[in-house]
Amino acid sequence: MSDQTNCTCPKCTCSVGDNAVERDGELYCCQACATGHADGSKDCGHNCSCGK
Numbered sequence: 387m388s389d390q391t392n393c394t395c396p397k398c399t400c401s402v403g404d405n406a407v408e409r410d411g412e413l414y415c416c417q418a419c420a421t422g423h424a425d426g427s428k429d430c431g432h433n434c435s436c437g438k
Contacts, residue, residue, distance in 0.1 A: 395419035398436035 393400045393415040400415040407413070407420040414420035418427045423437035430436055 393419050393430070393436075395422075395430070395436050397438070398430055398434055400430060400432045400434055400436075 390413045391401055392398075393402055394412040395414055398415060398419055400419075402413040402415050406415065407417050409420040415432060416430045418425060419430050419436065426437075428435060428437045
């Protein structure tokens with residue numbers, strides 16, 4: 387695991403930890419962020435509205 391501490395999702399303010407989702411060498415706080423909110427989700431489930 388790298389020393390990256392923040393989710394790669396552009397509007398997300400969440401930190402990544404041991405449960406981070408890795409995609410294309412980048413770390414995301416959840417699957418929704420890792421897929422660019424392709425499912426239409428408006429948030430990541432961590433009190434963040436990054437999918438809007």
